[in-house]
Structure formats: structure tokens, C-alpha cells
Amino acid sequence: MTQRAAIVLNLNGVDHAISVEPRRTLADAIRDDCGLTGTHIGCEHGVCGACTIIVAGEAVRSCLMFAVQADGKRIRTVEGLADGEQLHPLQEAFIAHHALQCGFCTPGFLMLSLHALERDPDLGDEELLDLLASNLCRCTGYQNIVKAVRGAAAVMRAGVVR
Amino acid sequence: MKPAPFQYHAPRSLQEAVAILAQVAPADGRVLAGGQSLVPIMAFRLARPSHLVDINGIEALARLAVENGKLCIGACVRHAAFERPVVEGPLGRLLAMVVRHIAHSPIRARGTFCGSIAHADPASEWCALVAALDGEIVATSVRGARVIAAGQFFAGIMATALAEDEVLTEVRLPLLAPDTRCGFYEFNRRAGDFALAMAVVHFRLVEGRMFKPRVAIGGAETHPRRVAAAEAALAANAPSPRVFADAAARAARDVEPLEDAQTNAQYRRELVVAVTRRALEAAL
């Protein structure tokens, strides 16, 4: 007898009523039960950061939370960044600065940076490097990611934040 | 890479939590706190608990308060809470300095101080800090609450004095006198990784001499602990490069180093020399 729980995941403002086993990670539930595959899964043990999303105002590893723990909480994933066709300044900056190649790590870096810049758009260089060290990128060598986040920070500081 | 099935419990009170844990502990039921160590080991199937008792919904455990000269850290207080000093004076500054070395910001947003103590990884920064400060650990079960001294708590690699039906409800750290000097240093190969060796030190200067020096070493042995031989080398001496080098050498001689494929005992001892000396220098 496997226990199942009826829960509601509020993803980018939309409620998804699903039924999951308690062992279902939040990352798997978002992808497989809710169909939002923008959140990527790399390592499934907290090391790579590809699964980083924002839950109740905190950037977290969604592979290290169970979906039942996020029942009713406000969740933001990469799908919530753009406003229709209008990309978020962070997305624009990642394109402009060539901050991605294969793109596998990108959703995680976007949500990690979004959370940090919304909290403090004046993030210093040292703090920014420390923050971006949280996630792994196998392609870019990080320099362009750093440039992109700095660029987006400037735009967001100028008040172009939506 | 997916956790094995388990039954999930989300108690709203401590009383409820310890009652459930008492029932499920014999069947490898466990507490789920931040999940930042437990979920990875479940994903690897190194742990297959049949029940998880999630304590995140217990508001009383989010307590962070000063009481009787001690900072009381409840079981749901996250690492991130310490990124800015939580109390005035040296203790708040020491906690803020050390927390920056624990994992990465998204992990610090979930992982708990007390979870680190219960998990007792040999390289846990908080465990070394609790050893250096002679902290107290409060363990609660249906049988009541007991207080365990740090020196009696850590028992080996991920082994502690906690019984399987006990919830670690609180850690208490003594506030440090305003003139206490504190230092921390760790060595690891990449930022955010578990350290290969670390030292937490503190002392007061009375008429230019070190008073009540404390030296705790972490990451080098099965569990962190104070090293009396190093402390004795400092006590009643004025700080100097020679005295610091002597204390560091004694710490290194005293440890029984953990070994692994990349780290032999000699290398680990040399790291202990370096981290002890650098932590002492940082304290000045």
C-alpha cells in the first residue's frame, strides 16, 4: 500500500492539483505531473543546481524537496520569467552576452540570479561570484554568465523591472 | 537516483512529532529537517527510511533567541539565518563568518543548523563550532528532554549520542565576552565543498596573554573536537608566530587523521598545521 497525497502546486500563479507519492521530488512533480519541463534535472543530489527554482520566496534545489512539502506554496519556475513574447531582462542579458551554449544549466542560473537580484540589485562582484559558484555549467566557462547577470542587474536597477 | 517509498508525517507540534517518532523509529523512521543531507543519501539509496517525520511545520522549532547568556537555536533555524549577525558581539560575527563556508546559498536557504549537528558529518563547520564553544544539545523524546554537552555528543562519523526516537530540538551556544577573539579557517579544493580540515579558535587577551584558549579541529578526524594539547600551548602566553606554530604542531600530532584515496594521513596532518595557524592568525 503506497501512500499517495493530493496536493496543489501553485506554479507561476497557476494551481496544479496532482496526486503524488511522498517520495516524489518537487523537481519530478513539476516536470512529470505538471508538465513544466523548463526546470532541469542534472544530478538529483543537490550538487549541480540545474533544478533551482523559487519556493515561497527562497531559491532552492527542487531535487532536494519533496513535492508534498511544497503543497500550497507559491512556486516560480523559468516558465514564469517572460511576459508573453517579452523576455525578462535576465533572459535578454543571457542572450546578449552568450551566457549559454547547450542551455542545460540555464534555467537554474536564471532562477538563482533572479532571486538574488530581486533581493539585492546592488549585489557586489564578490557576492555575485560566490552566488554563481552555487551552480555548475559544463559549457561556458562562467565568464559570460557573470557578465550577463551584471548586465541584467544594471537594467533591473534602472527600474526596467516588470 | 530516486528515493525509495516511505510514509510521510507532517506533525504541527513537537509533542505530536515525538509521539510519531517513538512509533516509527524502530522501523528506521527519521526526522526530515532541511533535507539537504538526507534527501541526497535517499536518492543514492544509502538510506531507505520507511517513515519521515517532517518537522518543518512546527513553528515552535523556528525559535532563535537569547536566554540566560546563551543563544538558543531551534531545530528549524536555517543556515541562511546566520549570514547576518544574529546577536551583537563576537558570537554573531563568528557565526556569520563560518556560515559562508557551508555549501551554497540555495542549500543554506533550506538546511538547518541543528540538522548539521544531528547529521554529524566529520567536515561539518557547525559541528566544529559547537565543539569549540562547548555548546549544549537538547534532545527531546516521549521520555522527556535532556541536555547533552558537545564533548559528549559527537561519537564518530555521522554518529552521535542522539537516540533514534529523539528529536534534536535546540542547540545552545554561550554568548562570548565582547573582547573575545575568534578565528576560523578551512581548506577545501573548491568553494562550497566539504573541507579537508578546519579549525575554529577563540581566546580572550588579558594583559596581553591568552586566557581560556579554545582550539577545535574539524574535517580531519571522525568527528570534530577540542584539542587540549593545542590549547595548553596557548594558555597564558602572549600571541606570537612561535606560540601559534607550536600550538598548530601539537594539534597536528594529536589528531588521528581520516584517510581516503586523495588524502593520506601525512597530508591531512600538514593541513591541520596550516588551518590551526591561520585560524589563530585570523583571530588576532
Ligand SMILES: Cc1cc2nc3c(=O)[nH]c(=O)nc-3n(C[C@H](O)[C@H](O)[C@H](O)COP(=O)(O)OP(=O)(O)OC[C@H]3O[C@@H](n4cnc5c(N)ncnc54)[C@H](O)[C@@H]3O)c2cc1C
Ligand atoms: C551540494 C551540497 C554541499 C554541502 N556542503 C556542505 C558543507 O560544506 N558543510 C556542511 O556542513 N554541510 C554541507 N552540506 C550539508 C548541509 O549543510 C545540510 O543542510 C546539513 O548537513 C543537514 O541539515 P538538514 O537540515 O538539511 O538535515 P536533513 O538532511 O533533513 O537531515 C540530516 C540527518 O539528520 C537527521 N536530523 C536532522 N534534523 C534533526 C533533528 N532536529 N532531530 C533529529 N534528527 C535530525 C535526519 O534524520 C537525517 O538523518 C551540503 C549539502 C549539499 C547538498
Ligand code: FES
Ligand atoms: S538536479 Fe538538483 S542540484 Fe542537480
Ligand code: FES
Ligand atoms: S550551457 Fe551547457 S551546461 Fe551551461
